[in-house]
Amino acid sequence: MKQAGGPMTEAMYYVLLTLMNPSHGYQLMQAITEVSSGRVKMGPGTLYGVLARMQKEGLIVLADNDGRRKTYAITADGEQALRQEYHRLVAMIEDGVLLKEGDRDA
Template sequence: MTYTGNPMTEAMYYILLALMNPNHGYQLMAAIDQVSNGRIKMGPGTLYGVLTRLQKDGLIVILNDDGRRKTYVITEAGKVALRAEYKRLKDMVQDGILVEEI
C-alpha cells in the first residue's frame, strides 16, 4: 500500500513532522508535544496505530529495532507527502482570509 495523497489526519501530520529526527515511541510522544507547542498530546494507542499506517503507506521505516523499542524515521516519500500536506494547509489558511472580512 502506498500513500494516495489524501489529506492527512492531524496525528499523521504531527508524527511525520516529529520524525524529521529519528525517534522511538516515548521520545516521539514528547517530540509531538514539542513541535505542536503543547497543543497535541498523543497517547500510545493513537501513536502506534498511526505508525503502523504510515509504515504501510511507505512514509516511514524502522531505522533500528533492538527488541525493546523501535526507532522510526521519515522516508523520502514521507517528506514529499509532508511538504504537500504543509502546502495544502497553508493554502487553506490563505483561503480563510475571507473570514477577516466578516
Template sequence: MSYTSSPMTEAMYYILLALMNPNHGYQLMAAIEQVSNGRIKMGPGTLYGVLTRLQKDEMIVILNDDGRRKTYAITEDGRTALNVEYKRLKDMIQDGVILEERS
C-alpha cells in the same frame, strides 16, 4: 508514493513532522507535544496505530529495533506527503483571509 489519501489526519501530520529527527515511541510522544507547542498530547494507542499505517504506506521506516524499542525515521515519500499536506494547509489559511476582510 503509496499514500494517496488527502487530507492527512492531524495525528499523521504531527508524527511525520516530529520524525524529521528519528525517534522511538516514547520520545516521539514528547516530540509531538513539542512541535505542536503543547496542543497535541498523543497517547500510545493512537501513536502506534498511526506508526503502523505510516510504515505500511512507506512514509516511515524502522532504523533500529533492539527488541525493546524501535527507532523510526521519515522516508522521502513521507517528506513529499508532509510537504503536500503543509501546502494544502497553507492554502486553506490563505483561503480564510475572507474572514479578516469581513471582520
C-alpha cells in the same frame, strides 16, 4: 505513495513532522506535545496505530530495533506527503483571508 495530496489526519501530520529527526515511540510522544505547544497529546495506542499504518504505506521505516525500542524515520515518500500536506494547510489559511477582510463582492 498513497497520500496523493488528500487531507492527512492531525496525528499523521505531527508524527511525520517529528520524524524529520528519527525517534522512538516515547520520544515521539514528547516531541509531538512540544512541537504542537501542548495542543496535541498522543497516547501510545494512537501513536502505534499511526506508526503501523504509515509504515505499511511506506511513509516511514523502522530505522533501528535494539530489542528494547524501535526507532522510526521518515522516508522520501513520507517527506513528500508531509510537504504536500503543509502546502495544503497553508493554502487553507490563505483562503481564510476572507474572514479577515469580509466578503469581496466587487
